[in-house]
Amino acid sequence: MAPSSRRSWEIVIGLEVHAQVLSQSKLFSSAPTTFGASPNTQVSFIDAAFPGMLPVLNSACVDQAIKTGLGLHAKINLSSIFERKNYFYPDLPAGYQISQYQHPIVGEGWLEIEPNPGEAKRIGIERLHLEQDAGKSLHDLSPQATYVDLNRAGVALMEIVTKPDMRSSSEAIAFLKKLRMLLRYLGTCDGNMEEGSLRADVNISVHQPGTPLGTRAEIKNVNSMRFIAQAIDFEMHRQIDLLESGVCVVQETRLFDASTGETRSMRDKENAQDYRYFPDPDLLPLCLDKEHIETLRRNLPELPDLKRQRLMETFGLSAYDADLIVSEPEYAAYYEAALKVLCASCGENVSTSQQAKILANWFLGDFFAHLNHTDVSFETTPITPTRLAGLIYLILTEIISGKIAKDVFSFMETEEGTAEEIVARHGLQQMTDTKAIESIVHDVLTREADHVAAYKAGKDKLFGYFVGQIMKATQGKANPQTVNVLLKKLLG
Amino acid sequence: MTAALAYQTLAEAQKNLHQRVFSARALVQAFQERITAYQSLNAFITECPEHALQAADVADARFAKGEARALEGIPLAIKDIFCTKGVRTTAGSNMLKGFVPPYESTVTQKLLDAGAIFLGKTNMDEFAMGSSNSTSAFGCAVSPWKRTSDGKSLVPGGSSGGSAAATAAHLCAGAMGTDTGGSIRQPAAFCGITGIKPTYGRCSRFGVIALASSLDQAGPMTKTVQDAAILLEIISGYDPQDSTSACVEVPHFEAEIGASIKGLRVGIPKEYQVEGMSMELRQLWDTGAQWLKDAGAEIVSVSLPSTPYALPAYYIINPAEASSNFARYDGVRFSHRTSKAEDLWDLYERSRAEGFGKEVKRRIFIGTYVLSAGYFEAYYVKARKVQALIRQEFLEAFKNVDVLLAPTTPTGAFAQDEEPKDPVTMYLNDVLTVTVNLAGLPAISVPAGLTQEKTPLGLQLIAPHFREDFLFRTGSVLESCARFPFWKEG
Incomplete structure (x- = not known):
């Protein structure tokens, strides 16, 4: 391949955004969702996956997903299915995450961004689905042990997946800002990135326009707008460098390291997960009523x-x-x-x-x-x-x-x-009594006879000086327009 | 006296308690004496003697005040798969050897609310995986029946073997079991008692330790069909804590006992004449059909062509769901934790290797395999298609018949040392029972005859969804024709 200049590369970006649903209780249990509570105080037996416990879908979370779908101009699927995504981790008590896989609650939609003033661009939405959040593993409290906090386990998340429609880090950021704004208007997510209520994974590939899309890398663990932009820019250059030196990009998951501003490959073990998705037998298919969706649509706030x-x-x-x-x-x-x-x-x-x-x-x-x-x-x-x-x-x-x-x-x-x-x-009322102002103007001009003479000799700039003196005499309360008119009149 | 109290049916005990012929305390003590005398049956994993006596005194106080509830003072045995608040619940596994649930299952709560008394938690195959009770981590339960020729003890069947043995040996007035692929009906047939698997969704699964969530159902195991009707009526009903429980009315099942079956259409599914079915069972099946015909029913031959595929489909769906359901036993929270872990993965691996028995591990392997990328379509998806087909064939059949009649098992109970060594032969025990679970249908096993060795044989009736009333009506006819001799001492 002939060496080509950097200009001819096009970067292709898609996002997977995890938005924590604003709700009183979790997706499948009645435990509360308040942020910042003491560890393991907001955990039901369902969240801790005790034997014999069963999930019960929280309809308030379903409504939040529908509203978000409507805000994204997306198709709401009347039937969707919760599946189990199986993997072991201590902050995932059941050993599986209940998520939607083949049949999400929301299908295709779009969101418009303005990458540059006056220039609108539509970013396609692939899907939105509901899933459980995991708990938190705390590795830094003790050198020997990992502590687990299950307060977040089971909290509802909306995963919003875009089409690969963004072409720069600034477009990706513009999209995220726009999405965050929409979610906040809808009241479906508080959009707080520091608290982790809004998180994004980034899919990036590069190719030359007119050729098929390149192999993509997925970057995880980026938790602020600034880091997302950094990660995209780093990854874009890494991939272009590889391709220009004749090396293929590997499809893999990479982690962003905020301390170096670089992305690095995750271990193979983490890449090679087989999640063994299958429909959760504890839950029936989620069937929505058309009329209910229309009611939600009618009650959407102004976006x-x-x-x-x-x-x-x-x-x-x-x-x-x-x-x-x-x-x-x-x-x-x-x-x-x-x-x-x-x-x-x-x-x-x-x-x-x-x-x-x-x-x-x-x-x-x-x-x-x-x-x-x-x-x-x-x-x-x-x-x-x-x-x-x-x-x-x-x-x-x-x-x-x-x-x-x-x-x-x-x-x-x-x-x-x-x-x-x-x-x-x-006593700050403006003086609007023309006679009273006129008398003050008169006094000031009498006192400032020298300057008046200079003004009349052509030193126009002194007009402002007179205004200042009058304002000073009235403690700023004189109506400026009245002062102007009177000054002009008295100065002849 | 003790034997006389214990030999009563649940319905008789209920009537006599209400008429205050004897006290709840006397009844509980009668069963407790027998439980002690029959320790060799190993029917219980955990007994709760003090608890039961206290409950008996409460019941007697309520009788005295005229505040008795439907099951006031009735002593029951509960399969150790139902979570019972404050009472250890093991599911027959070392994994949960020390697990004391802080909550009560909906089914057992309904029984408690009706005044029932729990004598203890019964033995079972580990996590309900087995057909002979041999996979229990607490040793096998044993049937009270013995073969006449060599006096050998028999397996009680599984997985609800402890509940079946306890009921058959009159150690309780009745028991609770669960049925995922035959775990109520098969041990009921082996031990000469009645067992009903209700329609999927009839009873709540909340608080019942899951094996295969889409197939599991709780149900009663009793001496008589009437007793089963009494208990099922109490434990049925919609539970907002179980999304798969059905919001349908619960009929007065007991009213079906002794009702006429004149004009009822009984189907004989020809595919249930499986290879290896004993001659005795073939004959009993014919006899059963004749009894029903004599009682006014119409006998119709029925075809369910996909029946041979039920067992393979079942042994894909069951392990698939189990492999996922059992991921929670990771040694981190309530289950067995190894004392030797070096890191997290070591903790998982050792805890699970130590805590689970052989059959559980086998199913986790199979289930993980059939759900894996590359195999999922060929196994799990195909099995679900077979399941849909089986269900469809039943629905078709039920356009022409009201109930189906078949043996519960291909043979009677085998001796403990004759248990098949390879799992596939063992799985064949479930060939006549799993279809019902795959289709979500209700089915009852009624003790209907004896082998030449004087050991029990059961006949199974299958009804359309939520038509347990047909099962009780038809089952009580079989029962009265069979005049089955319950197991007795001596």
Whole structure:
């Protein structure tokens, strides 16, 4: 084969995402699923695979899988089958994982990503199936022993498998971010990668466009977006190097080592597993009712793509603002709650797009800064959507200026009451009385006679200086527009 | 007196207890004395004497207050495969020698809730794998019957051999067994008692240690058909803890006893005339058909052409499921753990090598093999196809008949030292019973005659799904015609 330049290689990526289902109890037992509980306190006899124990399917987990399938525009299979995947490991008490193999609950679908602004790309979904999570083996508590925590054993997972549609690490990351956002909007997974609620295995191969796909390697054990990107980039270069030096890529499972940023081959023993899948005789085929699926479909929340579109079309938000607001469901929920209060207060006096824009600026600016520099979260912040809306209302109705509003915002972090009450408490109302402002303007110009003369001689820049002096004299409370108009008039 | 109390049927004991002819305590003590006297039968793995006497006093107190429940004071023996809260449950294996379940199986809970008293846990083939009780880690149970010619002891059959021996020797008023491929019916036939395997899904499997989950069913083993009806009615019903239990109504089974079978269509499946079936059983089969005909039934010949494939299919599906079900006995939590492990894999291998007996290991090997990549289609998938075919043929047959009649086993019980040495010959014992499990159907074995050696022979009736009522009705006719002589001392 003639040596070819790196440019001619195309990287082909598919993902297998494991998303922990948000549910009160496990997939086949009534044990709770709360993260971070003391080891082995959330384990039923079923989870520990005691003799004679039988799994009973948790229908809430099934609904979560259906909702996720609907969010992925996927086919929901009316009949699916749970099978046993057999292998020995101490954190797998039954010696088999109950999973879906030949007949998953969700079939083909798609999710749209925007690898570059304004450029949409559909990533195909191959399937989604339900399965049990394993427990945790803790190897680092003792040099002699491995400890086992079964709290996670039996928790429901959705395995979401994509088609090999991604062509770069950035597309893979864009997909994962989009999927995470969707899951969080649907409330089917909390998307927390640090706690392991969202994990991904990556399948990568390289080939030259127009030729058949190359041999793929599967990378396991990558638990953050950054590591996934690193692992993909490392593996892509490794495979290209191999091929360019005339060596074949071996189909194998590789582990990502975060400390070196490299992938390495797993031992043969782990590669050579035969899982002996067969239908679990303890469970009947899962049969879904069409009407039930339609009910779930009707009750789906507004999904991020539609929400983004609505914010842009109805409220005239920029794509940039809309993206930020939509990026987390709690952002959007907060913003929309505040916008609702604001629109109700303003009535038709101010255009909705003006309200939406100024609210977006404050939300993405001052409010985010507030979250960053204090310990509060969306749940605990004293600046509720209603209070923020109250503040914006005062700006839009010219009770206070934008500048004063920043002070009011600071008071709101520590003081009780509405923005209006705080403004009254601290005497921060904007001066709108033209006569009173005119008298101050007059005083300032009299005091600054020299500068007035200079201005009149052509030093235009002094106009700003006069504004500053007047604002200082009014402690910032003068309506800036009124000041402008009066200054121009009095300066002739 | 002791023998007289113990010789009663369960129904008689029930009536006499309610009429306070004797106390529950007296009845329990009568059985306990016999259990002690018949230790040589090795019918029990674990006895619970204090427990049973306490329960008897509770029962007597309830009789005194007029608060007696359906089975108040009835002493039963429970196969050691049912998890019993606080009472060791071994499944006949060293693997679970020290296992005391912290929960009660649904079936035994229903019995307790009805007032029954448990005398102990009965011997069984290890994890219910066997047809003669020889695979038990606690030694073989023995049938009370002996051959007349040489006085040799007989195997009680398996796997519920301890329950069968205990019931036949009047060590309990009745017993519970489980049937995966004949484990209730075959020992019932060998020991001269009644045993019913209900429809798959009729009784909950919750708390029953699994052998092959898609085939296992619990059922009663009793002296009479009426006794079986009384117990089955109590243990049946939907259980939300078992997804495979059926949400169907439980009829009043006892009402079927003695009901007319006039016009009932009885099928004789010709493929059940297997090679090696004893002449005595062939004759008994004909006699049984004649009894039913005389009672007004219509006898019809029926063909179930896939019957010869049932045994091979069964011995693929059963080990496949077992190999997976037994993965939990890994030495990590409740099962036997080796004292010599060097690392994790060594722990698994040694614990399992030490804890499991030969037959269990054989089935794990077979099951693992038939599920392996490259063999799965040829074995497991094909076996499931055979299973579907067998089920379909039964459903077809039941369009024309109400019940089927056949022997339970090809021969009567053999002596302990005559047990076939190779497993395949041993498996042939199950040839007439496994079809029912593969199809999920209910079937009853009724003691119907004796060999020339004066040892028991059983006839089997098979009914459509959830038609146990047909079995009790027809079974009680066979029973009254057979006038079977229950085993007695001397």
